[in-house]
Structure formats: C-alpha cells, structure tokens
Amino acid sequence: MSSFLSQVFSSKVFRGSYSDEQPEINFKMEGSKQEKRRLTSLVNRIAHSSEFGRSVLERAADAGFVLSFQLRDATVLGSCCEIKKAVMLNPAYSDDRLVSTLAHEARHAEQFSRGADSEFGKRTLKTEIMYFRAMEADAQAAAAVTTMEMKGNGDGKPWKRLRKETSYVTDPLVHSAEFSEKPRATDALLGAAFKGWYDDAFIKEAYENSYIVSVMDNIMKENKEAENPYSQKESSKAIVYRMCRGVDGCYFKNEPDVLENSKFLDISPTTLAKALQYASIVKKETGKEGDRSVDLLPVRQPLPVNTSVYVGWGTCYDATNDTVRLGMIRKVGKGR
Numbered sequence: 001m002s003s004f005l006s007q008v009f010s011s012k013v014f015r016g017s018y019s020d021e022q023p024e025i026n027f028k029m030e031g032s033k034q035e036k037r038r039l040t041s042l043v044n045r046i047a048h049s050s051e052f053g054r055s056v057l058e059r060a061a062d063a064g065f066v067l068s069f070q071l072r073d074a075t076v077l078g079s080c081c082e083i084k085k086a087v088m089l090n091p092a093y094s095d096d097r098l099v100s101t102l103a104h105e106a107r108h109a110e111q112f113s114r115g116a117d118s119e120f121g122k123r124t125l126k127t128e129i130m131y132f133r134a135m136e137a138d139a140q141a142a143a144a145v146t147t148m149e150m151k152g153n154g155d156g157k158p159w160k161r162l163r164k165e166t167s168y169v170t171d172p173l174v175h176s177a178e179f180s181e182k183p184r185a186t187d188a189l190l191g192a193a194f195k196g197w198y199d200d201a202f203i204k205e206a207y208e209n210s211y212i213v214s215v216m217d218n219i220m221k222e223n224k225e226a227e228n229p230y231s232q233k234e235s236s237k238a239i240v241y242r243m244c245r246g247v248d249g250c251y252f253k254n255e256p257d258v259l260e261n262s263k264f265l266d267i268s269p270t271t272l273a274k275a276l277q278y279a280s281i282v283k284k285e286t287g288k289e290g291d292r293s294v295d296l297l298p299v300r301q302p303l304p305v306n307t308s309v310y311v312g313w314g315t316c317y318d319a320t321n322d323t324v325r326l327g328m329i330r331k332v333g334k335g336r
Helices: 004-009 033-049 051-062 095-113 125-152 157-165 167-174 187-197 201-221 236-243 269-286
Strands: 066-069 078-081 086-089 316-318 323-325
Touching: 004 033, 033 051, 033 066, 033 095, 033 125, 051 095, 051 125, 078 095, 086 095, 095 125, 095 157, 125 157, 125 167, 125 187, 125 201, 125 236, 157 167, 167 187, 201 269
Parallel strands: 066 086
Antiparallel strands: 078 086, 316 323
C-alpha cells in the first residue's frame, strides 16, 4: 500500500482528474484508485505513441513486475527491484517527466527477465564495469528512443524533458541520419543512444562510487572479502546479447565487442585506488591473488574539484520469507 504522502502527490488537487480507462498493457498495479488511474494514464501514453516503448512495457508486465508509486526522497525518480519484481515511480514528479522514467525502469525489469542480475562482488571488476554500465546505458537508450517515437506521434513533452536533462543520450539520436520528423526505433538509433551514455563522465563516476567504491567499503568493513571474490568473467558479447534487445535481435549483433572500447571501460582514480586496496586485503586475508582485472582498465582524468555526483542504491526486502536480501534498487537522481 502506498503512503499517505504518496497518495497526496497523485491526488486531484495536485494532478487533476484522470479518466477511468483500461490499461493497454496488462500490468499489475498497486495503490489507491486515483494512483492506479494515473499509472494507467502513463502506461497508455507510451503504449499509444511508441511501438518500441510498448514492447518494453509488455515484457516487464509479462515477467510479473508490479507497477506502483513510492515516495522515497526528492532526488529519486524511480526504481526497479528484481527481488520484489517491482517498478516504482516517484509521484512528486510530473507525468511528462515520469514517462521516460517508466520506460527506463521497465527496461531494467525486462533485463532482469532476460537473466540479468544485480549481484555485486561476484564478477571481476572489468566485467562489473561492462555489465552494470551496459544495464544503465541500455535502459536510458530505451527511454530516449521511446520518447523520440512519442514525439513523432504528437506527444512531445516527455522527449523535451529528457532532452533537457540527458543530452548525452538524446543528441546522438538527433544527429543520426535515421532521425526524422516521425522517427521509428531502429537498432542503429538504440546503439547510438547507448554509446552516448558513456560520454557523460559525471554519471559514470556516480555509478562507480555507488556500485564499486561503496560496495567494496562495505564488504571490507564486514570482513566478507572471501564471500565476494570478484572472480567471474563475462564477454562483451554475452553482456550485450543479454541486455541490448533491439528491433531485430541484439542491436549490437554486428559489434559484439563494443564494450571492450576504452571509452566503455575507463575508471576514475578513486575507483582504481579502491580496487587495488581491495585486492591487497584479499591477498592478505586469503593468501590468494585478488582480482587484478583493474590493471587492464584505462584511468580517466578526475572530475573538477567540488563536483557533486549522485546515484542512490538501496536494500530490497524479500517479504516472502521475512528476510533482507542484498537486492538492488536503482535510483536515478534528477540531476548532477
């Protein structure tokens, strides 16, 4: 059940009235009557105006993910929890802003349905860099292409909002030879938006701080290095074939090693230092050589002094057995 404050932000006072329409996609929804009407409106906006976006929502719904509003904090737009099979949106944001968030988080749900996971510490650092960045880049590419199609079909406000906030992902679409007044999703456009995500050093650093630096700090604090060996390897091809569903199969089928490019692998000096510290402690505690895949990664220039980057992560509660599991809740802040 959503909170009282969550219901307030979706109330008629804040949002006006929503018609009592049936969802075009068979999503299970949770919340008050007004919240379900609002969620239905968001789902139907995508379903009516974006063929690609509709396919993303259909796969999330078919995988059993539940859609709801959840008010966490002012910076969180939405989240996707693989354990609870939940896609959650922040009701405090406008519908025009939440359209792309819904497409983004539903894409994560689709990724999980295709075998992706959010288990930190089991893959080599190089593999984690490729793996979790690809999850984010693909989700943002899906959101960009969805809102692009919607604009071409007359619903342009979600695209305008996304353009303002994530130009690294949307600019490659606008500059593509395949862009038009009424563009349709193509593998080339999805790939261009995906690659654009990696041009944003701020967002790359934010995710490194969250899923590498902070995670390693917590593991070392709890002396659980032996349980988190950072040892499994996956190829670029295996990762993109799991994450990057396009219009005609994997949209990187002609470029399966794309994640091996230096732009896709670079890390910050802070991440390098933390990885070396972790490997040193693993060797000291276990007598075994720790993960040295960090030696293969290029190091980028540090961000300007006093730069603030934010991406949040949370704990996902598994109510089926009343225990807390180390699930991931993806939370994308509203800005840098």
